[in-house]
Amino acid sequence: MQMENTAAALAIADQSAEAIVRRHIAVGIEIQNLCFVNERYQRSLPVAMSTFTLSGDKEIYGKGEEAVLFFKLVLGMVRTCTFLKNGRRQIDAFYLPGNVFGLEVGAEHNLTAETVCRSRVISYRRRDLEVLATNSERFSAVAFSFAMQSLARAQEHAVLLGCRSAVEKLATFLTDLAAYSPKSEMLSLEMSRRDIADYLGLTIETVSRAFGHLVDKSLIDLSTARQIRLKDPEGLRLLTS
């Protein structure tokens, strides 16, 4: 992890991502399930924090590592995942700017966190938050709310994995993404087909064919593999079932 505290680091980030950040930080706690350490709280946070930038596909922490820090994403995208003995990988969630991740209740992280693309992250000391929570009912309520909303998200994911076909899974994934996108018709995917496959419990080939299927039904357009235009968001939502 290369540590950077200069303003130059921020300049590296591309502008569209910046726009997303501004939007999320501004709206703060209301819009982002996973964002509870927002600008307002941050000022009163007595935690020693550092900010750093990572390129893509870099591990932030590994499953089983001691959970001393937790993180907030500023720019880019992060995934949390589990690796199985049979070589498979299950991605649990993708995090967008403003989201908090890596906060645990046990001694260890129970997932691995990696950057999807070049990302900027703030780290916080977990102990500092715990102290804060015991002194402030507001913070403890927010922490509880954070955990419960993460829970709801994980439960939705389980429904997605358990009850849907490949095309339905992809349609659900895209509509979910669109809900967090500034221009909801145009999506630019930061993650690879492999990432999507491992999130949806499919193979990359099946994901690719599902994209093809959506294009054939003219629900979406692909200018490149990662630039998607939602031609018929309502039609997509019908597949969400």
Place this chain on the structure above:
Amino acid sequence: MQMENTAAALAIADQSAEAIVRRHIAVGIEIQNLCFVNERYQRSLPVAMSTFTLSGDKEIYGKGEEAVLFFKLVLGMVRTCTFLKNGRRQIDAFYLPGNVFGLEVGAEHNLTAETVCRSRVISYRRRDLEVLATNSERFSAVAFSFAMQSLARAQEHAVLLGCRSAVEKLATFLTDLAAYSPKSEMLSLEMSRRDIADYLGLTIETVSRAFGHLVDKSLIDLSTARQIRLKDPEGLRLLTS
């Protein structure tokens, strides 16, 4: 919901279930992820509570209902699930005696809770817990811990649904159950094949065939469809991967 406050109601419950309860309540918060309102805390809980018994397949609350109460299971088994428009059902979790369920952060329940078999349940007022949590850092920490452990459970479930074959899913399900069973070699399943199928994201036929497969490999024995003996727990665990 028929309300019962007499000792007679308890006598209805069969003895083996009673034994499970005694074990779980005694060990309390440590052993049961979802048990935080245990005997020790209960005495100091100023919540107005009622206890009632339901027969099997009865709804305790529905998805979208106002979440005024939450519950603790005393005897029997409860499932939480989601119904999709296409008629499918995804079971999110099974709850054992001692487990707490139905505690929400939003205004509404976001799952449906039903009894799997005849069950005895205690209800609590959510507001009372909230008051307690704001006054006691201990309670708020326990609430947070409860939520985070539920989260870890849901994430495990997502891995189960995303990365495993039918036989692996069933093997994982059985070993998980065995971990909570007093005599871990003998399992008596309270839930139907349909319940298991909807929990594992399979059909009942596939579940049945998976059972057959485990019998063929002499990892388990079925005296009846719901009475299982684990002949080779370690062999099962290898399938857990």
Place this chain on the structure above:
DNA sequence: CGGCACTTTGAGAGTGTTCAAGGAAGGTGG
């Protein structure tokens, strides 16, 4: 322009689902 990683496409195999029928278990009434 070439090389590399990612994505798409195709064909065949495998796994789980669907549809259908038979069998076992539990509950009820005679």
Place this chain on the structure above:
DNA sequence: CCACCTTCCTTGAACACTCTCAAAGTGCCG
């Protein structure tokens, strides 16, 4: 206590969907 009925579970065969393996196409970067 037995017969019947209903519900649940199992088994079989054909089918659909996804996976696997293989190869070709695309875009990106040096």
